[in-house]
Amino acid sequence: MAGKQEQGFTFGLDIGIASVGWAVLAENRIVDLGVRAFDKAETADKGESLNLQRRNARLLRRRLFRRAWRLTKLARLLKREGLIADSDFFKSQPGFTDSAWALRKAGLDRLLNPTEWARVLYHLCKHRGFHWFSKAEEKAAEADAKGEGGRVKQGLSRTAALMKEKGYRTAAEMVLGEFVGAELDAEGKQRLDKLGNPIPAGAARNKQGNYDKALSRVLLDDELRQLFEAQRTFGNPQATPALETAIRGAGDRRSGLFWAQQPMPSVLSMLGHCTFEAQEYRAPKASFTAERHVWLTRLNNLRVIVDGVSRPLNETERALALPLPYQSGEKFTYKNLRKAMVKEGLLTDSFRFGGLSYPSQEQKEGDKAKDPEDQVLVKLPAWHELRLTLKKDFESEWQQMSVAALEGQPEQLDAIGWVLSVFKDDDEVRAELGKLKLPGGQRMIDVLLGMRFDKFHTLSLKALRRIVPLMERGLRYDEAVAQIPEYGHHSQRFEAGAGQAKYLPPFYEGRNQHGSMKFREDLDVPRNPVVLRA
Numbered sequence: 001m002a003g004k005q006e007q008g009f010t011f012g013l014d015i016g017i018a019s020v021g022w023a024v025l026a027e028n029r030i031v032d033l034g035v036r037a038f039d040k041a042e043t044a045d046k047g048e049s050l051n052l053q054r055r056n057a058r059l060l061r062r063r064l065f066r067r068a069w070r071l072t073k074l075a076r077l078l079k080r081e082g083l084i085a086d087s088d089f090f091k092s093q094p095g096f097t098d099s100a101w102a103l104r105k106a107g108l109d110r111l112l113n114p115t116e117w118a119r120v121l122y123h124l125c126k127h128r129g130f131h132w133f134s135k136a137e138e139k140a141a142e143a144d145a146k147g148e149g150g151r152v153k154q155g156l157s158r159t160a161a162l163m164k165e166k167g168y169r170t171a172a173e174m175v176l177g178e179f180v181g182a183e184l185d186a187e188g189k190q191r192l193d194k195l196g197n198p199i200p201a202g203a204a205r206n207k208q209g210n211y212d213k214a215l216s217r218v219l220l221d222d223e224l225r226q227l228f229e230a231q232r233t234f235g236n237p238q239a240t241p242a243l244e245t246a247i248r249g250a251g252d253r254r255s256g257l258f259w260a261q262q263p264m265p266s267v268l269s270m271l272g273h274c275t276f277e278a279q280e281y282r283a284p285k286a287s288f289t290a291e292r293h294v295w296l297t298r299l300n301n302l303r304v305i306v307d308g309v310s311r312p313l314n315e316t317e318r319a320l321a322l323p324l325p326y327q328s329g330e331k332f333t334y335k336n337l338r339k340a341m342v343k344e345g346l347l348t349d350s351f352r353f354g355g356l357s358y359p360s361q362e363q364k365e366g367d368k369a370k371d372p373e374d375q376v377l378v379k380l381p382a383w384h385e386l387r388l389t390l391k392k393d394f395e396s397e398w399q400q401m402s403v404a405a406l407e408g409q410p411e412q413l414d415a416i417g418w419v420l421s422v423f424k425d426d427d428e429v430r431a432e433l434g435k436l437k438l439p440g441g442q443r444m445i446d447v448l449l450g451m452r453f454d455k456f457h458t459l460s461l462k463a464l465r466r467i468v469p470l471m472e473r474g475l476r477y478d479e480a481v482a483q484i485p486e487y488g489h490h491s492q493r494f495e496a497g498a499g500q501a502k503y504l505p506p507f508y509e510g511r512n513q514h515g516s517m518k519f520r521e522d523l524d525v526p527r528n529p530v531v532l533r534a
Contacts, residue, residue, distance in 0.1 A: 015534050017041065041530045049530070066262060067126075074125050074257050077246060083118035083238050090122055101180070104172035107227045111234040121247060124224055125258050129171075130156060131217035133264065134426045136452035155211030160219060170223040171215050179213050221258060224248055254427070264424045271422075271456060276487045280460035286382035286453035287417035288410040289464045293457070295325055295378045296471040302377075303354030306347065310354050317346050318474060325377075326406065330384040334373035382417060382453055389447060390440070397439040408469070412436065414461055421453040463487075 007026060014021035018040045023033035041050050049055075075087040084090075100123035103116050112120065130152060132138040141149030159174065168174040224247065231239035249256025274280040283290045299321060303310045313321065324340055325332035334353050341347040352358060359369030390398040405413045419432040426449055433445045440447075457464070466487075470480035481487050 017530055017534055020534060038533075041533050070257060070260055071122070071126055074122060074247070077243075077257070078118045078121065081238050081240075081243055083114045083121075089118070101172050101176055104170065104223070104227070105176055108169060108173075108230045111236055112231060114238060117231065117236060117238055120227065121224075124220055124227075125247065127220075128258055129215040129217040129220045131253075131259075131261075133261075134424060134429075134452065135449045139450045140452075152211050152214055155214035156216050158212065159215055163219070170226060171219050172223060175213070175215075217259070218253075221248060221253075224258065267422045267424070272458075274460035274463050275458050276463045276481075276484075277460045280462045282456040283414075283459060283461040283464055284417045284421035284453060285455045285457055286421050287457075287461060288383065288405045288413035289461055289468055290417075290457045290459075291380045291383055292410070293459075293464050293468050293471070293477075295322075295380065296468065297477050298378045300471060300474060300476045304347065305352045305354055312474075315474070317341065320344055320346060322472075323406065325380050326383060326402075330379055330381050331376045332378050332380070334375055334377050335371070337377060338373060385451065386413070386416070389451060390444070393447065394440045394444055397444065400439055412438070416448065417453060418461075420448065420451055421456070424452065 009031065010025040012021075012023040012025065019035050019037040021033075021035045024031040042048055043050065043052075071090070072087070075084070075090055078084050079087045079089075096119070100119050103112065103120050104123065106112070107117070107120055132141070137149075138153065141147070141153040144150045145154070159171075162168075162178065163171070163174050166174065166177070168177065224244075228239050228244045228248075245256065247256050247258050249259050253259050254261075268281065271281050274282055285291070299313070299318065303312055304317075320340060321337055324337065328336055334356065338347075338349075338351075338353075341351075342349050353373065356372040356375070358372055363369040387398060387402070401412050404410070415436050416433070416438075419429060419436070423429045423432055429449060430445055433448060434442075438444045459467070466484055467477070467480045470483055471477065475483065
């Protein structure tokens with residue numbers, strides 16, 4: 001290269017999860033190109049992440065640690081109350097001959113000595129049953145009958161119904177009467193009676209994938225309440241209201257060692273920022289404005305072929321099409337739009353939609369053709385879920401909010417979408433919805449608690465509210481963005497030659513003393529290991 005004039009090159013990269021395509025271009029020729037292929041970062045049989053096993057093991061370690069720490073705090077509390085002499089009492093595994101389940105049943109009918117009372121409290125807090133984190137989680141499990149959540153829901157309902165049907169006072173009585181006794185013959189029961197009625201290992205536990213013996217934490221909390229009341233009646237000095245509050249909490253199903261649970265992490269700590277408004281969080285896909293943007297993108301890019309000529313929809317056709325997805329079901333198809341156009345006489349039935357692969361005459365005659373217009377043109381899942389949920393009891397209130405949104409005032413529906421997407425805990429959702437002054441008041445909030453959304457747009461609500469009105473005039477997304485001076489062209493946000501450097505910027509600043517990579521806060525680098533591998 002000595003003596004030759006330097007020339008500029010253009011490098012192109014097409015980065016995927018299993019290959020990287022590359023090309024080097026000179027001013028008037030292709031210098032070289034190729035593909036570097038490598039194995040996907042996932043298992044060959046199930047397509048799962050290679051890190052899934054490690055992740056599951058890590059989550060299990062954390063869960064076990066939190067349970068162990070909760071039980072340690074309970075043991076220390078019982079020691080302070082004088083029920084046990086040492087906080088390591090339960091770790092030594094004394095080897096009692098009687099069953100904690102039997103003691104829980106006996107505690108309703110007689111005074112328990114300090115050791116027995118400590119064992120009952122420890123056993124209930126160790127095996128505290130299942131509890132739904134939110135009403136929305138429970139509702140989703142109810143809809144998914146074949147999934148694991150659905151099986152848990154069915155198991156919890158079955159045990160609750162069994163208790164009511166048989167008249168058992170507590171869950172322990174039901175376990176002893178139904179689950180343990182059902183697995184033993186007469187000889188086995190006599191043998192257990194001689195040994196002091198211990199419970200066989202696993203007799204009261206669910207087997208993997210089977211939740212027939214599932215117990216609700218609410219059910220077990222009620223058993224704790226009954227036990228404290230009974231022991232106070234029998235004169236147990238260690239069944240004080242103060243101890244009950246420390247274990248059962250203040251009745252909010254959040255405080256107390258029995259209800260203690262790690263709060264869900266905030267979505268905001270993981271949520272990215274807007275492409276155009278760097279200080280704004282991305283908008284939820286469940287917000288009205290975000291769904292409106294998706295529909296307008298599809299509508300303004302849509303082409304119809306009339307007499308062999310491809311063209312966009314005219315103003316009259318757009319005005320007819322714009323409200324249609326909000327009136328039909330969740331999925332609005334090309335065929336739905338065709339029917340509306342033909343019915344209003346705007347187009348004849350001979351037109352076609354651009355971009356669809358229509359079958360040939362031979363395929364039609366062979367009965368192998370699928371109608372391409374059955375494809376979904378746009379989906380508005382959040383709009384229709386809110387519509388169907390609120391229309392039952394809040395039809396006038398929904399009419400008020402929906403009409404306002406369609407007429408250019410979507411703030412209230414956007415705020416509902418934000419709260420139901422960002423906040424996961426019921427108490428947080430209730431508090432945030434209370435700030436919105438919804439027309440249905442507290443009754444509407446109680447209904448909305450059964451809903452949750454996820455997934456976020458690349459743009460913020462602030463940016464979308466500037467772009468969407470321009471798109472409603474018929475501008476495509478790129479044309480609308482170009483109309484906003486501070487946004488510029490959506491695909492040319494960096495000036496040519498700006499920020500030139502000799503080397504490509506590094507993903508990471510460097511390595512620390514242990515050799516692990518340190519994340520650079522000034523670079524928008526994905527932390528996804530599959531992306532980093534590519």
